[in-house]
Amino acid sequence: MASTSPTTKSFRLFCLIVSHLAVILAAEDGLLINGDFETAPTGGFADDGATSDSRDAVPSWKLTGTVELVASGQKQGGMILIVPEGKHAVRLGNDAQISQDVKLEKGEIYSITFSASRTCAQLESLNVSVSPASQTIDLQTLYSVQGWDTYAWAFQAEEEDANVVFTNPGMEDDPTCGPIIDDIAIKKLFVPTKPKDNAVLNGDFEEGPWMFRNASLGVLLPTNLDEETSSLPGWIVESNRAVRYIDSYHFSVPGGKRALELLSGKEGIISQMVTTTPNKPYTMSFSLGHAGDTCKQPLAVMAFAGDQAENIHYTPNANSTFQTANVNFTAKAERTRVAFYSVYYNTRSDDMSSLCGPVVDDIRVVVSGGVRGLNLSGLRFGFMILIIMFMV
Numbered sequence: 001m002a003s004t005s006p007t008t009k010s011f012r013l014f015c016l017i018v019s020h021l022a023v024i025l026a027a028e029d030g031l032l033i034n035g036d037f038e039t040a041p042t043g044g045f046a047d048d049g050a051t052s053d054s055r056d057a058v059p060s061w062k063l064t065g066t067v068e069l070v071a072s073g074q075k076q077g078g079m080i081l082i083v084p085e086g087k088h089a090v091r092l093g094n095d096a097q098i099s100q101d102v103k104l105e106k107g108e109i110y111s112i113t114f115s116a117s118r119t120c121a122q123l124e125s126l127n128v129s130v131s132p133a134s135q136t137i138d139l140q141t142l143y144s145v146q147g148w149d150t151y152a153w154a155f156q157a158e159e160e161d162a163n164v165v166f167t168n169p170g171m172e173d174d175p176t177c178g179p180i181i182d183d184i185a186i187k188k189l190f191v192p193t194k195p196k197d198n199a200v201l202n203g204d205f206e207e208g209p210w211m212f213r214n215a216s217l218g219v220l221l222p223t224n225l226d227e228e229t230s231s232l233p234g235w236i237v238e239s240n241r242a243v244r245y246i247d248s249y250h251f252s253v254p255g256g257k258r259a260l261e262l263l264s265g266k267e268g269i270i271s272q273m274v275t276t277t278p279n280k281p282y283t284m285s286f287s288l289g290h291a292g293d294t295c296k297q298p299l300a301v302m303a304f305a306g307d308q309a310e311n312i313h314y315t316p317n318a319n320s321t322f323q324t325a326n327v328n329f330t331a332k333a334e335r336t337r338v339a340f341y342s343v344y345y346n347t348r349s350d351d352m353s354s355l356c357g358p359v360v361d362d363i364r365v366v367v368s369g370g371v372r373g374l375n376l377s378g379l380r381f382g383f384m385i386l387i388i389m390f391m392v
Ligand SMILES: [Ca+2]
Pocket: 036, 037, 038, 083, 084, 085, 086, 087, 088, 089, 182, 183
C-alpha cells in the first residue's frame, strides 16, 4: 500500500509528541527547582516570622535528618552563618540529606554546580551523588575569603529518572554543625569535536560546568581522575586540590568566555592525554596570563608535554592580560600527556588569603611546521623577509 493509513500517521504523530515531550521533560540547564532555596515554605520563612513547624520544610526537596533553612545574618554560637547567594540556603546536620528527582537523557554527561560554606565543624565535606555515581567533596580548604565556594561535579546518566542527592557524611558532636548549600544547578555537557589541526580536546576551555552569570567566584573543579566524566570535557584534575574555572564576565580571560586559573601550586594539576604520532616533532602552544583578580605576582606555570617540562613565567605587559608560550617536544608514543600546574602558591594581594594563580587558555598541540604551526613563526618569517627586502 502506497499511502500511509491514518492509524500509522497518528501513531507517528504520537511518537513524535512523546519524543518531543521527553526532550522537554529532561532537566534544563540551570538552577534545579528551588535550587537557590529562595522559595518560601508554606507559612513563610522562619526569619519572616513563620511558625517553627514550617522551618524544616524546603519546597521541591526531599529531606532526611536535620536539615535547616538558614537565613543570611543568622547566628550560631556567635558565628554568623554564611549564605552564598540571596537570603536563604540549607544546612545539613550529621548524616542529613536533601534530594530532588530529575529527568535526564540516558548516557549523557551532566555536571552539577553548587555553592557551599562551612559552619562549626572542623572536617566538613559534602557527598554529591546521582546513583550509581558519587563523590565526596572536601570543604576543608577555603579558596575564597568570602567564606564559601562554588564547586562542580560530573557524572554519566545511567537512567532517565535520576535523583540528585547531597549528604553530609559528617559525625560531629554538635549534630547541627554541617555545611550550608546553595545555588544547585545542572548542565548537560557536550564533548566538543576535536579540531583537525589541534590534538587537544576543549583546549580553549569553552565547554564546562554551569556558571551563574552573577556569581563572581568562578567554579572550583575538584579532583576528577576519570576523563570520561569530567566537568571540563577532555581534562582531568589529577591533584587533590581544585582548580578554578573562570568566566570573562568576572575575570580576565585570554580567549572566548572561559579559561582556567591554576591554584595551590603543584597541588592543582590539570592534564590530558593527546593523540600523537611517535617520533614526530610537536609544539604545544598556550595562552598564559592573569585573571585580573589582584593575584600577587610572580605568576608562572610548569608546562608538561611528553618528556618536556618547562617553567614559564608570566611577564606582565600593560597592553595585554596574557602572553603566548610554546613547548616543543618529540612524541614518544601514540598518546602524550600534557599537563599544567602553578609554580607558586599565590594569594590575592587585596585580602591576602583567597587562592589565585596563573590563567591558561587556548592550549594547542600541533605537528611542528604544520599549517597551524606557522601561526607565529610564519608571521616572524614574513616580517624577516620584509626587513630583508627593505635592506636590499
Ligand atoms: Ca540562596
